[in-house]
Each structure stands twice: as C-alpha cells, then as structure tokens.
Amino acid sequence: MKIRRFYGKDMRDALAQVKEELGGDAVIMSNKKVADGIEIVAAYDREPVRKAAPPKPDTNVMSKPKVAATQGQKTPSLSEIIGDSGPDSLKALLEKQSQQPQQPAPASVAETVSVSPKEPPAVRQDEAELNDIRQELKSLRNVLEFQVAGLIKQERQQARPLHGYLIDKLVRMGITPSLAEQVVSYAPAQCEERDAWVFLLKLLANRLHTTQNDILGKGGVVALMGPTGTGKTTTIAKLAAQYAQRHGANQVALITIDSYRIAAYEQLATYGKIIGCTVKKAASAEELSDLLHQFRNKGLVLIDTAGFSQRDTRLIKQLDTLTQSSYANIKHYLVLAANAQHRVMEHQLATYQQISLQGCIFTKLDECYSLGEAISLALEHRLPVGYLTDGQKVPEDIKVADAKYIISCAARLFKQYALTPTRTQQVVNSAVSL
Structure with missing residues (x-):
C-alpha cells in the first residue's frame, strides 16, 4: 500500500485530484483543514494508470501505518482504521458529496457593504441638499410669478x-x-x-336676479335651509306673519324637522301661537309626507330645518329627508348671513347644492360692513335672491329682494366704511404723524 497527500482549496477540489491521479478505488486515510484549504491522505494498492504529477516540494515523509500487512492478509479499510462506518472508497465518498446540497460561500466584506439597505451618509446628505435646492427654486419661481403678475397689472393700469x-x-x-x-x-x-x-x-x-316675491306671491311648500345661526326660524316667522296678514292665519302652516336643537319646536310654536297658525313637528320622511298631505289645502306651508355646519354629516341625512318626501313639490331656499366671508358662503352653497335651490335669502344686513361678498356669490353662481332681513322684529324686518336696492346698499356701505376712515384709523394716523 502506498500513501499520498493531496491539497485543495476545498474538499471537492482535493477529492477531484485524488480521483484524477489515483482512480476511484483509492482509500481516504484522513482529511483535515490547513492554512491553504484541505489536506487529504489517500492510499492505493497498485500503481495508477496515469502517472501522478510530481508532489509538492514541501511534503513530509509519512511513515507506513503500523498495521501489519502480511502476505495474503486483506488490507484494512478506512473504516477499520478510524472506526468510521462511512464509505471507505473515493468513489463512494464522491457520490455522497454529490448528493449533499452545496452550501453558499460566505459573502466577502465588500459584498456585505454593497448589499446593505442603508444608504451611505454621503448619499443622504446629497439628497437633502437637492431637496433644499428644489425648495429654493420653487420659492424663486413663486416670487418671479408674483413680480411678473405685478408688472402685467402695472402695464394694464398704465395703458388704461x-x-x-x-x-x-x-x-x-x-x-x-x-x-x-x-x-x-x-x-x-x-x-x-x-x-x-x-x-x-x-x-x-x-x-343680479331675484325671485320676484315668489314665496309670498305664489305660496306652496317652502323649506328654508342653511347653516346654524343664520336666522332661519325668525325668517320663517316673518314670512308666515306677512302671508297671514294678506290671506289669513288659517292659510299658513309651519312644520319643523329640527330634532337636534333644544327647544326648536317650542320656539316655532311660540311664533305660531302669536300668528295664529298651525305648527307641527316631523321626525322622519314618512311623518313629513303625512303632514304635507294633511296641509294640502293650505296656501303656504313653511318647513324649518336644523342648522348644521357644511362639515356636519347629519346634514346629508336631513337633505335625504327632504328629497324622500315626494308628496309635494318642495321649493328650497338657502338662508345665508350676508356678513359672512365669501369663501365661507362658497363652501355652504356647494354643500346645499346637492338638492335644487330656487333661490337664497340674505340675513343680517344690519350687521354688514360690505355687501360685495354676497353680491359676488349670487352673480357668480346665478343664484336668485328672494328676500333680505335686517333685524329681529317680526314681521317688519324683512324686504322683498330688489336688485337696485341691493346694489345701492352695497355702494352706501362702501362709501361709509371703505372710503371714510374709521375712528381707529384716525387715531392711528394721528399717532404716526406725531
């Protein structure tokens, strides 16, 4: 028996060398890890068919194993030497290695860094600087657009x-x-x-369009809607009182569907008692339909709704109650405070336009410092104006909307408050002059 050493970078490489030089019947004596890879000691009984390559110069002479090899005695296998029950031939060992899944080699340091999900600090810093540049360019663009708009406006003013x-x-x-x-x-x-x-x-x-006194002139079923605090209940009382004066209190009926506000029914019932007309409450679309059928012979039926903000989800439920009551043709009027901001009125109108509006009623004219906002809303949305209220007196403080009257009131308020300095402005100007 002859023994040889083989070196490889891994077990597969070393076994391939053994097979190439000694053949598949060589016996593996031992294997161990060394600095350069794997060392395998193999033994063979006869000379290989191919001449083995010259061994490496740096090899140690290994003495023959101390196993007796007498004539006629069988050469001990690797299992007999090391007490292993595994395969003792190179061929069997190679077959076993091929059946085992190959383990992936550990990633190098460079590969670990490259696949790391975290971006390097330099990349994050560059991205932050780019964002700052974008924001600065956006600000410069806004300033330039403002300046260009100012130049265009100035050019128009110079031309006209x-x-x-x-x-x-x-x-x-x-x-x-x-x-x-x-x-x-x-x-x-x-x-x-x-x-x-x-x-x-x-x-x-x-x-500017108006409804030409549609409610008091034609009667019918009218629902006043609008945000809270716009004066819907008081406006209903004024309309009911004026209609009762012309046609009699028995021709007027009041219905409230406001089940949210405390004492809403009691307030309307008090007005009804003073006027002398019937007042009822409806909590659902079915009850409203029944009451409208009951008051079908009345000249004017006024419906008081709950005041909700345009952001309140309960408003949708109330609008559904009005639309589901299909017994009578209900005319819907939007009640808006004329002293509100234009943007606020825009949002309120957009919310209540889910149902068809016949017109609007502007209240609180006595609290206004300008009427241009209300006029702009009516003109831009082609919304007819029905009535104007300018106080709390019932039924005096309500007027039929007239376009010339509205514009003249707006011009008067402009002349009074916009052109003439207020007392506060006079005090401030006096202080500055000192």
Whole structure:
C-alpha cells in the first residue's frame, strides 16, 4: 500500500485530484483543514494508470501505518482504521458529496457593504441638499410669478388707468377680483370716473336676479335651509306673519324637522301661537309626507330645518329627508348671513347644492360692513335672491329682494366704511404723524 497527500482549496477540489491521479478505488486515510484549504491522505494498492504529477516540494515523509500487512492478509479499510462506518472508497465518498446540497460561500466584506439597505451618509446628505435646492427654486419661481403678475397689472393700469382704478374700487367694495375685472371690461374707455362708476353699478344691478316675491306671491311648500345661526326660524316667522296678514292665519302652516336643537319646536310654536297658525313637528320622511298631505289645502306651508355646519354629516341625512318626501313639490331656499366671508358662503352653497335651490335669502344686513361678498356669490353662481332681513322684529324686518336696492346698499356701505376712515384709523394716523 502506498500513501499520498493531496491539497485543495476545498474538499471537492482535493477529492477531484485524488480521483484524477489515483482512480476511484483509492482509500481516504484522513482529511483535515490547513492554512491553504484541505489536506487529504489517500492510499492505493497498485500503481495508477496515469502517472501522478510530481508532489509538492514541501511534503513530509509519512511513515507506513503500523498495521501489519502480511502476505495474503486483506488490507484494512478506512473504516477499520478510524472506526468510521462511512464509505471507505473515493468513489463512494464522491457520490455522497454529490448528493449533499452545496452550501453558499460566505459573502466577502465588500459584498456585505454593497448589499446593505442603508444608504451611505454621503448619499443622504446629497439628497437633502437637492431637496433644499428644489425648495429654493420653487420659492424663486413663486416670487418671479408674483413680480411678473405685478408688472402685467402695472402695464394694464398704465395703458388704461381708469379701468385699474375701477377694479380696485370694486374689490374694496367686496366684489371678487375676477368678477371685478369681468365687469370693468364692459366699461367705456373714454368717460369720466363718476359716469363709469354709475355704469358699473347699473351693470351689476342688471345682472343680479331675484325671485320676484315668489314665496309670498305664489305660496306652496317652502323649506328654508342653511347653516346654524343664520336666522332661519325668525325668517320663517316673518314670512308666515306677512302671508297671514294678506290671506289669513288659517292659510299658513309651519312644520319643523329640527330634532337636534333644544327647544326648536317650542320656539316655532311660540311664533305660531302669536300668528295664529298651525305648527307641527316631523321626525322622519314618512311623518313629513303625512303632514304635507294633511296641509294640502293650505296656501303656504313653511318647513324649518336644523342648522348644521357644511362639515356636519347629519346634514346629508336631513337633505335625504327632504328629497324622500315626494308628496309635494318642495321649493328650497338657502338662508345665508350676508356678513359672512365669501369663501365661507362658497363652501355652504356647494354643500346645499346637492338638492335644487330656487333661490337664497340674505340675513343680517344690519350687521354688514360690505355687501360685495354676497353680491359676488349670487352673480357668480346665478343664484336668485328672494328676500333680505335686517333685524329681529317680526314681521317688519324683512324686504322683498330688489336688485337696485341691493346694489345701492352695497355702494352706501362702501362709501361709509371703505372710503371714510374709521375712528381707529384716525387715531392711528394721528399717532404716526406725531
């Protein structure tokens, strides 16, 4: 028996060398890990068919095993030497190795760094700097757009100074800038400032639609809707009182579907008792339909609804109650406070436009410092104006909407509060002059 040593980078490589030089019948004596890889000691009984490559110079001479090899005695196998029950031939060992799944080699340090999910600090810093640059460019763009718009406006004012003056005057009256530019575009180019202003006021009055006293003149079933605090219940009492004065209290009926506000029914019942008309309460669409059928011979039936914010989900339920009651043709009027901001009125109108609106009623004119916001809302959405209220007295403080009257009130408020400095402004100016 002859013994040889083989070195490989791993077990598979070393076994391949043994098979190539000694054949598949070689016996593996031992294997161990060394600095360069794997060392295998193999033994064979006869010379291999192929000549083995010259051994490495740095090899230690290994003495023959101390196992007696007498003539005729069988050569001990690897299992007999090391007491292992595994395969003792190279062929069997190779077959066993091929059946085992190959383990992936451990990743190097460079590969570990490259697949790390965390970005390097330099990359994050560069991304932050790019975001800062984007924000700065966006700010510069906004400033440039503002400057360009100002230059365009200045150029228009220089080309047509009267038009620029009239636009500014309408905006200070409360008219929205877009509507002001649209209206001023119809003003004659060559005319006095006074004549041009009167022309614009007449133009606004001609474009403002009204309902021509539809509720008191035609009667029917009318529901007043709107946000809380706009004066719906008081407006219903004023309309009911005026209709009762003309046609009799037995021709008027009041219904409330406000089951949310405390004492809502009691307040309306008090007005009904003073007027002398019937007052009922409906908690559902079925009850409302029954009451409308009961009051089918009345000249005017007024429905008081609950006041909800445009963001309140209960408003949708109330609107559904009105639309489900299909017994009578209900005319819907939106009640809005004329002293509210234009954007607030825009959102309120958008919410209540889920159902068809026949018109609107502006309240609290006595608390207004300008009417341009309410006028802009009615003109931009082509919403007819039905009535105006300017106090709490029942039934005196309600007027049938008239376009010329509304525009004249707006011009008067503009002249009183926008053109004439207030006492506070006078005090501030006096302090500055000192």
